[in-house]
Each structure stands twice: as structure tokens, then as C-alpha cells.
Amino acid sequence: MKRLLAAMVVAAAAIPMFAGVAGLPAPGDAGAPAHTRVAARYVEAGVRETGAQNLVTGVLLNYRAYDTFGEVMVIFAALAAVSAVLSRGPPARRPAEARPQVETSPVVAFVIRLTAPFIAIFGVMVILKGHLAPGGGFQGGVILGALLVLLSVVTGRGLERPLLSAPAARWLQAAGPLAFAVVGLFGLACAGTLLGYPAGPGADMLRAAMMLMLELGIGIGGAAIILWLFLQMRGE
Amino acid sequence: MSAWLPLAACVPLVAGALVPAVGRRRPQLAQGCALAASGWTVLATARLTRRLFMEGPFSYAMGGWAAPWGIELRFDAWSAASLFIALIMLAVLVYSGPYARAAIEPRRLPWYYSLLLLNLGGMVGFACAGDLFNLFVFMELVSVSSYALVAVGGGRIAALAAFKYLLAGAVSSVLVLFSVGVLHALTGSLNMADVALRLAAVESRGPVVLALAGLSAGFMLKAALFPVHLWLPDAHAAAPCPVSAVLSGLVVKVGIIGLLRTNAVFAGVDGLPMAAFGQVLAWLGALAIVAGALFALFQQDIKLMLAYSTVSNIGYIVLGLGLANHAALTGAGIHVLNHAIIKATLFLAVGAIIHQTGSRTLRELRGVGRMMPWSALAVSIGALSVAGLPPTAGFLGKWYIALGAFAAGQPGFAAVLLLGALLIFAYYIRILNAFYFRAPVDDNMRSVHEAPLPMLLPVLFLAALCILGGLFGRWPVALVAPAVERLAGGG
Amino acid sequence: MGAALQNLDYFAFVILFCIGLHTLVARPNLLKKLLGLNIMETAVFAFIVTSGMVDGGAAPIVDGTVTGPFASPLPQALILTGIVVAVSISALALALIIEIYRQCGTIEADELKGVG
Numbered sequence: 001m002k003r004l005l006a007a008m009v010v011a012a013a014a015i016p017m018f019a020g021v022a023g024l025p026a027p028g029d030a031g032a033p034a035h036t037r038v039a040a041r042y043v044e045a046g047v048r049e050t051g052a053q054n055l056v057t058g059v060l061l062n063y064r065a066y067d068t069f070g071e072v073m074v075i076f077a078a079l080a081a082v083s084a085v086l087s088r089g090p091p092a093r094r095p096a097e098a099r100p101q102v103e104t105s106p107v108v109a110f111v112i113r114l115t116a117p118f119i120a121i122f123g124v125m126v127i128l129k130g131h132l133a134p135g136g137g138f139q140g141g142v143i144l145g146a147l148l149v150l151l152s153v154v155t156g157r158g159l160e161r162p163l164l165s166a167p168a169a170r171w172l173q174a175a176g177p178l179a180f181a182v183v184g185l186f187g188l189a190c191a192g193t194l195l196g197y198p199a200g201p202g203a204d205m206l207r208a209a210m211m212l213m214l215e216l217g218i219g220i221g222g223a224a225i226i227l228w229l230f231l232q233m234r235g236e
Numbered sequence: 237m238s239a240w241l242p243l244a245a246c247v248p249l250v251a252g253a254l255v256p257a258v259g260r261r262r263p264q265l266a267q268g269c270a271l272a273a274s275g276w277t278v279l280a281t282a283r284l285t286r287r288l289f290m291e292g293p294f295s296y297a298m299g300g301w302a303a304p305w306g307i308e309l310r311f312d313a314w315s316a317a318s319l320f321i322a323l324i325m326l327a328v329l330v331y332s333g334p335y336a337r338a339a340i341e342p343r344r345l346p347w348y349y350s351l352l353l354l355n356l357g358g359m360v361g362f363a364c365a366g367d368l369f370n371l372f373v374f375m376e377l378v379s380v381s382s383y384a385l386v387a388v389g390g391g392r393i394a395a396l397a398a399f400k401y402l403l404a405g406a407v408s409s410v411l412v413l414f415s416v417g418v419l420h421a422l423t424g425s426l427n428m429a430d431v432a433l434r435l436a437a438v439e440s441r442g443p444v445v446l447a448l449a450g451l452s453a454g455f456m457l458k459a460a461l462f463p464v465h466l467w468l469p470d471a472h473a474a475a476p477c478p479v480s481a482v483l484s485g486l487v488v489k490v491g492i493i494g495l496l497r498t499n500a501v502f503a504g505v506d507g508l509p510m511a512a513f514g515q516v517l518a519w520l521g522a523l524a525i526v527a528g529a530l531f532a533l534f535q536q537d538i539k540l541m542l543a544y545s546t547v548s549n550i551g552y553i554v555l556g557l558g559l560a561n562h563a564a565l566t567g568a569g570i571h572v573l574n575h576a577i578i579k580a581t582l583f584l585a586v587g588a589i590i591h592q593t594g595s596r597t598l599r600e601l602r603g604v605g606r607m608m609p610w611s612a613l614a615v616s617i618g619a620l621s622v623a624g625l626p627p628t629a630g631f632l633g634k635w636y637i638a639l640g641a642f643a644a645g646q647p648g649f650a651a652v653l654l655l656g657a658l659l660i661f662a663y664y665i666r667i668l669n670a671f672y673f674r675a676p677v678d679d680n681m682r683s684v685h686e687a688p689l690p691m692l693l694p695v696l697f698l699a700a701l702c703i704l705g706g707l708f709g710r711w712p713v714a715l716v717a718p719a720v721e722r723l724a725g726g727g
Numbered sequence: 728m729g730a731a732l733q734n735l736d737y738f739a740f741v742i743l744f745c746i747g748l749h750t751l752v753a754r755p756n757l758l759k760k761l762l763g764l765n766i767m768e769t770a771v772f773a774f775i776v777t778s779g780m781v782d783g784g785a786a787p788i789v790d791g792t793v794t795g796p797f798a799s800p801l802p803q804a805l806i807l808t809g810i811v812v813a814v815s816i817s818a819l820a821l822a823l824i825i826e827i828y829r830q831c832g833t834i835e836a837d838e839l840k841g842v843g
Binding site: 002003005006007009010013014017018021022024026027028029030032034035038039042043046047053054055056058059060064067068070071074075077078081082085086132133134136138229232233 | 749779781782786803825
């Protein structure tokens with residue numbers, strides 16, 4: 001009975017999807033509306049209007065920056081959500097839990113400590129190069145976050161003595177929204193609209209600086225959030 | 237260009253990000269921050285609503301890029317719901333002071349306030365969205381914060397209910413995203429007005445119907461329309477009471493507003509089975525009215541009763557949407573606003589009673605009417621409003637929908653409406669009977685006294701709104717009238 | 728039907744979506760349900776990105792070396808946001824699974840039915 005129900009649900013989804021998707025313009029067709037309506041302007045004028053050679057970054061941080069702000073808030077919401085669900089009372093109140101201690105091999109620890117600086121540089125580079133090549137705030141932030149998680153595992157520092165001290169971590173996690181607030185208000189001041197960029201000659205440096213600030217905010221915030229998600233899930 | 241429109245959503249969001257940092261050591265600071273941000277949002281949305289009354293709908297182009305190259309924010313009659321959202325959230329935040337201190341672990345308190353602010357900003361942003369993908373992003377913001385808020389009180393039931401809610405909500409989000417992708421592939425644009433224009437020129441019907449079905453199914457799941465309402469009762473009953481007020485009163489309406497907004501995109505396309513779709517909606521709504529009321533009747537837990545009542549009331553709204561004539565749409569629109577106030581009143585008042593007595597079942601709450609007169613009074617007002625007695629707020633919406641049923645030549649639906657009202661009345665009579673006319677089961681009730689002031693004031697404020705909303709009913713009607721004109725006139 | 732065969736890519740993603748949906752609905756283990764959800768989300772992302780592809784087109788990075796048609800940057804920006812949203816949902820779902828396991832000792836939906 002349950003199998004029948006599951007099959008019915010899947011069929012109810014599959015049949016309209018197949019039928020509908022068959023009528024879409026063929027993927028790869030350069031004349032399809034997906035390329036001619038809005039994307040055409042991004043491709044033609046994107047570098048000139050946003051200053052970013054990587055058009056995806058231009059769309060993310062300039063044309064559709066508000067969506068990226070929403071995205072930054074969603075990932076912060078994930079942190080708030082996980083913390084709200086998993087936070088337990090202060091350690092003094094709980095009996096010491098017998099948590100199985102995983103022994104990290106000294107070889108692993110050594111290799112990670114050796115490569116950590118290079119991974120960190122790579123992460124920062126990915127954040128900074130988002131302008132010109134594939135990369136960007138989130139991508140670099142995830143790399144840095146993964147590095148912090150690795151180091152936490154290897155050094156055995158959980159929630160009691162986290163790699164980022166708790167007060168600092170809370171502010172760093174808010175770095176993404178804060179960066180957007182600062183840049184957005186700045187744009188309001190000099191360009192007249194929230195999250196707007198100054199136009200005209202000579203504004204190139206200013207635009208690049210604003211984008212950089214957003215990228216850094218997203219990256220640092222993302223890294224701090226990922227570390228904290230891991231620590232919360234791991235428990236004490 | 238005045239930036240009040242985007243800031244109405246952005247300020248609570250950024251405040252929500254700062255609250256955990258600021259309130260780490262002292263939760264009072266967290267609550268204070270939340271109250272300030274929420275108060276600001278009330279002022280901003282009031283300002284925007286006033287501008288709406290004076291000038292009509294208006295837009296804001298984020299970043300200065302005109303639609304469809306940039307994201308357009310649009311404030312029209314449906315967006316004015318954001319004022320109600322902000323007001324109710326402010327009441328919930330004031331109420332949360334004593335309640336959350338007792339019900340939620342201290343370490344979680346800053347995150348609790350942060351999640352409420354994110355929820356608020358998400359809903360306001362959702363109500364003002366003019367861009368399909370922006371709508372999706374803010375819908376996700378509301379959803380993620382809602383799932384977590386269900387579980388924040390702790391306990392296995394809440395965790396399970398939150399997980400079920402998450403699965404249902406995530407499926408609906410995926411459906412919505414897929415449909416947005418289909419619409420983008422068809423028209424190349426994401427701006428709702430632009431897509432509506434270009435859809436008319438698309439030849440193949442299949443993908444258009446698919447997008448309509450996907451969006452509608454997704455939002456119906458979010459609105460907990462029968463028969464995909466199964467996630468709602470456990471989630472709303474297991475959440476802490478202030479959260480239940482937000483979920484039942486506000487978050488569930490996100491599904492309704494989403495349904496309205498996205499269906500408007502398809503208004504210009506002919507050859508779509510809109511009439512049949514409306515009939516399906518009307519029937520599902522009618523089923524929800526009766527099923528919700530019947531399930532509520534057999535509950536002992538007062539919060540489960542209220543949750544099923546929400547399922548029933550969503551049925552009323554969807555019935556109005558399905559009938560799709562002027563009167564029915566007006567009724568649906570008014571009921572979206574009124575039910576938010578009524579349900580918030582009920583959950584907060586019941587929450588005060590649970591907070592003071594520690595019990596949730598009707599049997600254990602017998603006689604509480606004498607010990608907590610104000611809270612019980614608020615529950616009574618809420619009960620009368622839900623049953624739809626004039627001159628309370630719940631009456632107008634149902635009256636208009638019944639008129640709409642007659643106007644559509646389907647008086648059977650009006651009979652269903654009446655049946656639903658009678659059933660609802662029956663179970664609220666049960667509650668009032670238990671509160672006022674039954675003797676307490678044990679001596680614990682004697683030591684119960686009224687809830688503290690920060691909890692009582694928001695409850696009484698909302699209860700007063702229940703009555704005022706009924707007395708001054710023409711104002712909500714005038715508010716939704718222009719949007720109804722556009723919807724009813726077009727389809 | 729011949730015209731529909733052009734959209735073979737899209738059909739593949741619909742099949743992937745249905746596999747994910749079936750996993751979510753049919754499997755009792757909560758973690759597997761979450762994986763089914765992730766598969767569904769991935770299918771939708773792949774669908775959206777494919778709609779932005781151009782035959783013989785280049786990645787949307789305009790550095791002066793490529794003059795040919797460019798893939799549309801818009802869907803790629805959309806799914807970047809979408810992926811972050813999906814990660815957020817997965818993180819919360821995993822946290823809930825951890826909490827459910829702490830409280831109930833099991834994460835099989837059949838065994839959890841009797842709870843609460």
C-alpha cells in the first residue's frame with residue numbers, strides 16, 4: 001500500500017513535468033528567450049556597467065545584489081536555526097557525557113597543519129578573484145570554513161575552546177549582513193538607491209572597492225558560520 | 237527615491253543578524269534590540285501603507301536598475317498585509333519577554349529573537365516582492381526561520397514536528413523554484429510584470445500549465461490546504477505559543493499571498509483552464525473547512541484544537557479564492573488579515589493560560605475562567621471572532637465569501653460555510669464551557685493568578701483589534717478593493 | 728516527438744527529480760529522506776543551469792580573449808543562491824536529525840511513529 005502511494009506521488013509529479021518540459025525551447029538555442037531578453041544586456045554591457053569581468057559576479061553583486069543579500073541572510077538563518085535547535089545549557093549543569101574520542105593520527109595532524117596556510121591563501125585568493133575569474137565570496141568562504149573545521153578536528157578544540165572565541169565569532173558571523181548594510185547605505189548616499197553603485201568615470205575604483213567589501217564580508221561571514229555549524233552539530 | 241520600501245525589510249534582517257552578537261551575555265538586550273527593530277518596521281510599513289492609500293501602488297528599483305534587469309520591489313494592496321505582520325510580530329515580541337524566559341533555554345534566547353526578526357524581515361520582503369526569484373529567496377528565509385522556531389522550545393515532539401514541517405516546506409520550495417526556472421526558460425525574465433506580459437506570446441501551452449501547476453501546488457502546500465495540511469497541526473501545536481501565533485497567523489498566509497501573486501502572472505494567458513482550477517480550489521477549500529472543524533472538535537489538547545482551526549480557516553480563504561468573483565475575493569482578502577489577528581489573539585491568550593497553569597488539556601483547564609479573567613475574556617473574544625459572529629472581525633470575511641458563493645451560482649458552498657461556522661462554534665463552546673462553567677479538577681487551580689503585564693497587554697490589544705476590525709470593517713474592505721478589482725476584473 | 732527529443736537534457740533532470748522524490752517519500756530513514764530532498768534540489772539546479780547554456784558558447788567571463796556567444800550568467804547566479812539556500816536547509820535538517828536521535832534514540836520513521 002505504501003509502495004503504491006509512493007508510486008502515485010512520483011507519477012503525479014513525473015507526468016506533468018515530462019509533458020511540460022518537452023515544450024520548452026531547446027537548451028543551447030542561442031535565440032531562446034533565456035538569452036535574448038535580459039541576459040543579452042548582461043553580456044553586452046555587463047563589464048562596462050559593473051566593472052566585473054566575471055559576469056556572474058556582476059549579476060550577483062550589482063544587478064541582483066538584493067537577492068545575494070537575501071542569500072546571506074538565509075545562511076545566517078541557518079546558523080541561527082541550528083544554534084536554536086542544538087544549543088544546550090551551560091556545561092556545569094550537564095553531567096560529563098561520555099563522548100567517544102576519535103584519535104587523530106599524528107600524520108594527519110601534521111599534514112593538515114603543514115598545508116593549512118596554503119589552503120588559507122587559496123581560499124582568500126578565490127574570494128578576491130571572483131571579480132575576474134570563477135570564484136567569489138561564497139566559494140572562498142566555504143574553503144576557509146572547511147579549513148577551520150579541519151583545524152578544529154585536528155586540534156580537538158570543540159565548543160568549549162573554539163578556534164574563534166565566542167564573542168568574536170558572533171560578530172564575524174554577522175559580517176555578511178553588516179557588509180551589505182554598509183555598502184547598501186553607502187550606495188544610498190552617493191548613488192541615490194539602496195545597494196546602488198556610483199556611475200560615471202572615476203567611479204571604477206569605488207565600485208571595485210564596494211564589490212570587494214561585499215565579497216570579503218560574504219566570505220568571512222560564511223567561513224565563521226560554517227565553523228560554528230560544525231561545532232554546534234559536534235556538540236561539546 | 238525614498239528608500240523606505242526596501243528598508244522596511246532590510247532593517248529587521250540586519251538587526252536579526254546583530255542580535256546574537258549584542259545579546260550574547262544579556263538576553264534582555266536581545267529582546268530590546270528586537271523590539272526596536274520591530275517597532276521601526278511597524279512605522280515603516282505604516283508609512284508605506286499611507287502612501288499606498290494616497291497614491292496607489294508604487295515600486296522601487298533596487299540598485300537603480302530598472303526591471304527586468306534589476307530587482308523590482310512593489311507595494312500594492314496585498315503588500316499592505318506587511319503592516320499587520322509587523323504589528324502582530326511586535327505584540328509577539330513584547331509577549332515573549334516573560335514567556336520565553338520560562339519556556340526556552342537561556343542559551344537559545346538570543347537565537348530565538350534573531351529568528352523572529354529574520355522571520356519578520358522575510359515576510360515583509362516577501363509581501364513587497366515584484367521579482368519571482370526574490371520572492372523565492374524571501375520565502376526560504378521565512379521557511380528556515382519557521383522550521384527552527386518550532387523546535388526552539390526543545391523536546392522530542394517539537395523536533396519531530398519541525399522535521400516533518402521542514403520536509404513538506406522544502407518540497408514546496410523545490411516545486412516553486414522549478415516553476416520559476418520554467419518561467420525563466422520560457423520568457424527570459426524574472427520580473428513578475430514582465431513575465432506576465434511575455435507569457436501571452438509563448439506558443440506551447442504545456443510548460444505554462446506546468447509552471448502554473450508547480451507554483452500553485454508549492455504554495456498550497458505552504459498554506460496547508462487540505463489534503464496536504466498534515467504537517468501543520470503537529471508543528472503549530474508543538475511550537476512555543478508566541479511562535480504558534482506567528483505561524484498560524486502569519487507564516488501560513490505566505491502561502492496564500494504567494495498563490496495570489498503568482499496566479500496573477502498567468503492572468504493574461506488564454507487557453508489556461510482557470511475556471512476548472514478555480515473549481516478545484518473551491519472544492520478543496522470546502523473540504524478543508526469541514527475536515528479542519530471536525531478534527532478540531534475531537535481534540536483534548538487546546539493547541540491542537542487551534543491548529544486544526546487554522547486548517548479550517550485556510551479553507552475559507554481558499555474557497556473565496558476559488559470562487560474568484562468580486563465578493564468572494566474581497567472576503568478572502570479580508571479574512572487573511574482578520575484571521576491573522578484572531579489566531580494571534582487566541583494563541584497568545586491560550587499561551588498565557590498555559591504559562592500560568594502548566595496544563596494544555598481542556599480537562600485540566602476547567603475553571604480557569606475565574607482565576608484568569610482577562611486571558612479567558614480574550615479567548616472568548618477570539619472564539620466569537622473565529623465563529624464569525626458579528627460584530628467581530630471574523631464575521632465580515634465569511635459574509636463576503638458566502639455572498640460570493642451565491643453570486644457564483646453555487647449556494648452549496650454557502651451551506652458548507654454555515655456548517656463550518658456551526659462546527660467551529662461547537663468546539664469553542666466546549667472551550668468556554670470548560671473555562672467558565674466547570675469546576676476545577678484539583679486544587680492547583682486555586683493558586684493560579686493572571687498573567688504578567690507584558691503578556692497581558694499584547695493579548696488585550698489584539699483582542700481589542702478583533703472587535704475593532706469588525707466594527708470598522710469597511711477599512712479592510714477599502715484596502716483590498718483595488719487589488720480585488722484587478723483580480724476579479726481580469727479573471 | 729522529434730522536437731521534444733531536443734530536450735533530452737531536461738528529461739534526464741526530470742528523471743533525477745523523480746528519483747529524489749521517490750527516495751524522500753518511500754524511505755523510512757530520516758537521513759535518506761534528506762538525501763532524496765538534496766537530489767531533487769540538485770536536479771532543479773541542473774535544469775536551471777542547462778536552460779542558460781548556448782551551443783558552442785563560452786563561460787560568461789568577458790576578458791577580451793573570447794568573442795563567441797556567451798552562456799547566460801543569470802541562471803548561474805540563480806543557482807548559486809539556490810545552492811546556498813539548499814545548504815541552509817540541509818544544515819537545519821541535519822541538526823534536527825541529531826536532536827531527534829538524542830531525544831528518541833532512532834531516526835527511522837516507522838519507529839518514530841509511536842512518539843508523541
